Amino acid sequence: MDLAPLIAPNDRKIVVVLIDGLGGFRDGDAGTELEDAATPNLDALAAEGSTGLVEIVGPGITPGSGPGHLALFGYDPLEFQLGRGALSAAGLDVELRPGDVAARGNLCTLDADGRISDRRAGRIASEVAGPLVERLQAEVAVDGVEVVLRHEREHRLLVVLRGAGLDHRLADTDPQVTGVAPRAPEALEPAARHAAAAVAELDRQVRRILSDEPANAVLLRGFDTQTALPSMTERYGVDAAAIAIYPVYRGIARLLGMAVTPRPDGLAGQARQLAELWDRHDYFFVHHKAADAAGEDGDRAAKIAAIEDVDAALPAIRELEPDVLMVTGDHATPPQLSAHAWHPVPVVVAGPHVGRDDTDRFGERACCRGMLGPRPMTHMMPLLLAASGKLAKFGA
């Protein structure tokens, strides 16, 4: 429902600790990573508060990082979508402006006939690809269009075109198969013809500059523009701050109008920043990446250790006495799959007005019996607002 008419801002503090990729699943007698981690502080939080199991986007849906975090912040990820270009830009701290055209690029290899022989240029190493992208940035010059080229990792780069009269409604130049030529840039709407011409010129120059390299062209997909998302202040009346280390999460936070702190140094640094900023904001998002990275690597032990690290950092956060404290994940990353997955994710919320259920363990099976029950992640933001007194009564 539209919360806007009910929003009643105040200074009470909401803290959200996000353990990226927290969820897992059991396929034998052992517990999930969270269940088998030693988490005395999270268990104590579960004992004091209420727990549940959240589905992030919908049943069976594996969320990307964009939808996972949008749902966490109460934005329905089916209604608000971040394109690949916008997410790449956010991930690189490149701020898109209205009218910018952004795309995800692949360095690729074309054969002598101009057909794609490798869409990822042999998964070119970052150490090789980085300087190539820098060289492109230095040498490319398209009339009337500022071109921003930023290396991401391996073959991946971000391409941003900036200038008057550009429009992002372009078809991908990446045909997603080998043995054919890249597609010519094509405007899907007449308004995008100028942008198509700029992409064609960029493509000509890239091929010339890289003609002697194994990676000798760039394929583009996911053309996108600045997505104007309503800010968390507009939607909820909160003054939010993001304390995150990795670029993509800092970027998503920025897209939602959060203040983004200087890049902190690990969990201890994050807790320090939280204390420093305590009087200046009333919603704090603390992001921890390592559990997801370990899950993606299929490394169960490392994921357990990453969760235990968050548990160890919890007392420093609790010392600040937030009015509401939530710990959860943005999706499951089961080591068995080495990937994001659709499984539900445990959530715990505690605070003086939250209520206390019977759960005294933070884990999938325990939280499944908690009073928050199984529910969509998007429910959590209104519950946090309510528990911090930021939502007025509905109806006479």
Add this chain to the structure above:
Amino acid sequence: MDLAPLIAPNDRKIVVVLIDGLGGFRDGDAGTELEDAATPNLDALAAEGSTGLVEIVGPGITPGSGPGHLALFGYDPLEFQLGRGALSAAGLDVELRPGDVAARGNLCTLDADGRISDRRAGRIASEVAGPLVERLQAEVAVDGVEVVLRHEREHRLLVVLRGAGLDHRLADTDPQVTGVAPRAPEALEPAARHAAAAVAELDRQVRRILSDEPANAVLLRGFDTQTALPSMTERYGVDAAAIAIYPVYRGIARLLGMAVTPRPDGLAGQARQLAELWDRHDYFFVHHKAADAAGEDGDRAAKIAAIEDVDAALPAIRELEPDVLMVTGDHATPPQLSAHAWHPVPVVVAGPHVGRDDTDRFGERACCRGMLGPRPMTHMMPLLLAASGKLAKFGA
């Protein structure tokens, strides 16, 4: 979903016992009020039937009395909304007719310059305000418009304008602050100009009549008109009766087309009326107010006692052998907050075709593990219809 094509009326009896403000939350080792109340009869009902935890409007949303009861009766409170004027009228047993314009009024104090010095006339006592409103009713006369003025409590009154060509789309005259003059009546749509002129004339007369009183004007807000809600008979094929003591609940029941019994005298009187009417209706709404009132007063012991009073009245109701009996609340009223709140509310349903889960206690933590699970309150009405055989099969 639209139940209309499935409705299969019969004579089986549904009884809904509504403990107003039933829900609560734990913030320590003690239970909620319901958990700590001695409720042998409600516990026996839980043991025989199925239990769950219901959210009334949505996660984190604190329901007013209107939305709380609409959800109880299966009306989506986001789709069906009752304005303050309509609810005030319902609360005073004033039946609005199509075209009536109703508003909530405040007796207020204007200073010598016509600016508001007190929006509530010093929270004028009911004993003083009542006669003032009666005097206004006797003396006010607006050409072509019938004016109904009814005192509610302290500074509050209901104002209804009745006559041809009126429209309720008027801005509040109450600026909600002191130190400024009341706003002149303003039509938000051209159709409401006649109503605005009538309100302006009413305002002039009120100020003249009350010129020597400390409460010397009336501020108006929440202009509303008759809300034509589909009746429970239209929606569900039931012939419903409301056995309620407090005006607002009698009023809401009347708006939904329920027969409203003569004001009963306490729970014993309500049980007596239920028995007397048993053969004449097939849906009975029994409303108990005291738990909410105690919660609003922050009086945990009184709320526990109010719940125990309902428990003691239950055998007389069960003697009638309803085909389905549900006991629940319309929202939480935790004594810790002395107000309505968003927390989920326990529900128990029993009857020969309901099903029996493992729960044998009626309380938040027990019901959270019940077979009805956590779910929106609007689900309950179809479940009651099904369990009394009033819903046909869907699809071939």
